[in-house]
Amino acid sequence: MKKITLSLASTALAASLFSGAVFAKELKIGVSMALFDDNFLTALRNGIQNAASQEGVDVQIEDAKNEVGTQLNQIQNFIASGVDAIIVNPVDTDATVSMSDDADAAGIPLIYVNRQPINVDMLPNNQAFVASNEVDSGTFQTREVCRLLGGKGKVVVMMGELSNQAAIQRTKDIHDVIATPECSGIEVVAEQTAEWSRIKGNDLMTNWLAAGIEFDAVISNNDEMAIGAIQALKAAGRAMNSVIVAGIDATPDALQAMKSGDLDVTVFQSAVGQGEGSVKAAVQLAKGDEVEQKVWVPFELVTPTNLKDYMK
Missing domain, CATH: 3.40.50.2300 (Response regulator)
Structure with a gap:
């Protein structure tokens, strides 16, 4: 039993x-x-x-x-x-x-x-x-750009889709860092969306260059737009050691661009x-x-x- x-x-x-x-x-x-x-x-x-x-x-x-x-x-x-x-x-x-x-x-x-x-x-x-936490993403990115610029210079900002909270917060992070005393010598001379896209990032940078906008750094809400900007800068004959380019995501393509000396900053997500x-x-x-x-x-x-x- x-x-x-x-x-x-x-x-x-x-x-x-x-x-x-x-x-x-x-x-x-x-x-x-x-x-x-x-x-x-x-x-x-x-x-x-x-x-x-x-x-x-x-x-x-x-x-x-x-x-x-x-x-x-x-x-x-x-x-x-x-x-x-x-x-x-x-x-x-x-x-x-x-x-x-x-x-x-x-x-x-x-x-x-x-x-x-x-x-x-x-x-x-x-x-x-x-x-x-997106409060960290643009903050890490922009603090490093500020360090590389020595706290002063002109920058252009590539934003993601404006309906996206990440794009809004990352862009806010950029302005919050620039508002700090150690980075107050940095000026945003152009800011526009390229909708997270490499192709649109290329087009936007091409337009900025054609308009004669002068800048020392590109701060992009993501790596794809940053890579598009790099492609346009190279096509225009600008030496990559004369401009700082920053993205976010640390995608494989972005890491390769950094290894090649084209991308200076990204943030791993x-x-x-x-x-x-x-x-x-x-x-x-x-x-x-x-x-x-x-x-x-x-x-x-x-x-x-x-x-x-x-x-x-």
Whole structure:
């Protein structure tokens, strides 16, 4: 009789463990990315996919193609299909209130990744934000530019999409650093958006050069625009040792540009870390566990001095 009891207990335990394993395997997460055609977001997407594989969950990743309406439809479709959680890299951070409301009404956990939602301080209990603190990104970048300029000079600023909180905060960081006593000799002579794009960064720099704008440094909200600026500067025959160029993200292309002596400053933002963090938060919330509503993955300054640590 004792043997039977133990056998039944073991069977019950095995069934319980098996049920948990099945639950983990059957957990499904819908992911809406603002754009597939972007170097950093591609790394973020790969980080999400790899983390999902490690967690043993299924992810359905959709490309919003930088269209707010498309992204809102994707979220509605995820809700209708009954996913266990949703991860969103927002196209327009102003649209996140509607996204949060829809997911909350359906009782589905929602995790924003990389781009801060406008309602970040009013998220429902089953929603979270995973990213790097943008107050650090532009600050690290601009302080290094200030150091390289000796606290004085003329700079041009390339902004990301104006509907994006990261672009707004990184640009604010630039002005906040320039307002400090040690950097007050720096003057912003031109500031315009190139929408995170290498091609548009090239076009913007070409226009500035054609307009005769003189500057000592280029401070870009991301590496892609900085690389576009470098291409335009080279095409115009400007010596790269006569201008400081700074970006953010430390993408592989940016690190190669730094190795070649063209890019002077970038700031490492861990796309992999953010991807992993968003998936872990989604899994925890889907299981009913509590998570911190703001999960920060630290930024790190990258210069030619420590470049080798990031090339790997």
